[in-house]
Amino acid sequence: MNRVLNTPQFDKLIVQEVAPRDGLQIKPTWVETADKIALINALSTAGFTRIEGGSFVSPKAIPALRDGEAVFQQIERPPGVIYVALIPNLKGAERALASRADELNLVMSASQTHNRANMRMSCESSLVAFGDIVRHVKGSGVLLNGSVATTFGCPFEGKIDEDRVISIVDTYREMGIEGITLADTTGMANPRQVTRLVTRVLERLPAAALTLHFHNTRGLGLANVLAAYEAGARRFDAALGGLGGCPFAPGASGNICTEDLVNMCDEMGIPTGIDLEKLIALSRGLPALLGHDVPGQLAKAGRNCDLHPVPEYVLQI
Template identity: 55%
Template sequence: MTHAMNPRPRIHLTEVAPRDGLQAEACFVPSADKIALIDMLSRSGLAKIEVTSFVSPQAIPALADADAVLGTIHRAPEIIYTVLVPNLRGAERALPLRPDEFNLVMSVSESHNRANLRRSCEESFSALREVVALARTAGIAINVSLSTAFGCPYEGEVAQARVLDWAWQFFDLGVDSIALCDTTGMAYPAQVSTICAAWARRWPLETLTLHFHNTRGMGLANVLAGAVAGVRRFDASLGGLGGCPYAPGATGNVCTEDVAHMLELQGYDCGIDIDILLTASERLQKLVGHEVPGQILKAGRRLERRPAAIVNR
C-alpha cells in the first residue's frame, strides 16, 4: 500500500531590498539599475516585491524616482508588487501607477512613532484611515507594517497586548494583512513563538507576515521559530541590506537568500531559485559600492563543493 507524501509547507517571501534596503544607502542607485534588479528578482520565485516608497523625495532622496521605477518594471502576473505609502499624498501619487498593494507603516511605540513619523500613534492611525478608504475604493490591497512590535530602542519592552490591540484596530478598519516588524533586532525565538500563538487564537496566520532584522544575530532563528509556529509569510532583503534610518542600531534585515537556503534545508518549500538571488545579490553589492551582510553569498550553499587547496610544505 502506498501513501502520498505530505507536501512541504509553502513559504511566501517578500523581497524588501528595493525599498527597505536602498532607502538607507548614501548613494543614489540609478533608476535603470533599480528596474533591472527588480526585473531579475521577478524571475526568482518571490511571492511579493516591495518596489519603492512614495515618500517625500526630500525625506529619502534614494527613492526619489519612485514613479519612474514602479511605472517601468516588468510585472510578473504571479507576483504582488507593493509600495510603501506614508500618507494620503503618497497614496494619491502612487495610485495612477496601480500597485497591487499599499504598505502602510506605524510604530506601536509612541516614542519611535514620533521619531519616525513625527506623530502620536493615534494621529498616525487617524491619518491612515484616509489611505485605507482610498485603497478600498480603488481596489488596492492593504498591508500594515507595525514597527517595534518586538521591542523599542527608546522604551524597551513593548507589551504583546499593545501590539495585538493595534492589530485589532487595523483589521477593524479593513486592512487585509499585517506585518509585525522587529525594527532594531530585539526579537528572540521564544518571544516569536508566543506572539504567533496569540495571533493564531485571534486571526488566521495567513494574515500575518514577520519582518526580522539580524542586529543581534537572531534573525534566522526568529524566522525558523515563526515557521514552526505556522507562519508562512516573511519579509527578507537581498544580501541582508537595510535598516530603519530613524532607529538607532537598526542594522540589516534578514537576508533573502540565507532565509530561503535555511528554510529549504528545514523541509519548507520557498519556491525560490537561489542562483538568481545570488546573482542579484552580487549585482546589488556593485550598485551600493560595499559588501552586503549575506552569508550564503560569501560561503556558498551547505554542500557546495570547492577545489581543494594545495599546500606547499
C-alpha cells in the same frame, strides 16, 4: 511537539523581497532608477510572488527613493507577482495608486516615541490618517497591509507590551486593513518571544494575512523566522544581501538576508519556490552596484553542495 522537526511535509514559506525599498532607503549613494528597475525585474523572475518595490514618502525624508513613480511605472509586471509600496499618508497613497502599486503598506509603531521619530506624529494621528487612506482606496482593488513597527522592542522605550501590539492588530482589522506585518525594527526579538506573540496573533487572523519582518541586528534573524514558522506563520520579509535598516531607529542593521533564508529552507526541506542560484548571482552583483560589501553570508560561503577540490597532497596520502 516541534512541528518543523516532526512534520514530514512542510508548508510553503513565502518570502516577500524588500531590498528595493527597505534595502535601499538609507543608502547615502544614489542608485540609478534604471538600476532599481533592473533589480526588481531580475527579482521578478526568481520565483517571488511579492516584491516591495519602493515607497511614496517625501523626497526630503527618504531622498534615496524619490523616484518611486518612475520605478513603479517602468518595471515589468509578470503575472502572479504583487508589487507593494510603502506609504506614509493620503498623498503617498494617491501617488502609489497613480503608479499602479498592487498593495499599499501602512506603517505605525507600537512605540509612541518611535512613531514620532519615524512618522513625525502620534500613533493616534497615524490611525486617523490610515482611516483616510482606507476610505480612499476602498473599491480600487488595491490591497492594504498594516505594519506594526517596533513590535518586539523599541530603541527608545525598550520592551513593548504584547497587549499593545494585539490592540493595534485588532484596530487595523476593524478599519478594513486585512494584511498585518509584525516588524522587529531594530532586531530586539528572541525566538521565545516570537513564538508567544505569533501564536496570539494567529488566534485573530489567518496565516495568509500575517507577515513577519525581522532584522539581524543581534544575530537572531533566522532563529526568529524558524520560531515564527513553527508557531504557524508562513510569510516573511527579507532583503537580498541582507540590505536595509530604519533611518529613524538607532542601531537598526540590515534585514534578514533573502538568500541565507532561502538556503536554510532548502537545507531543511521547507519549500519556497525561489531560485537560489539566481539569488546568489544577484547578491554577488550588489557590491558593484552599491559600492560596498553586503552582510549576507551565503553568497560569500557558497551552498553546502558547492564542494572544494581535494588538495593534491591529500590525494597522495
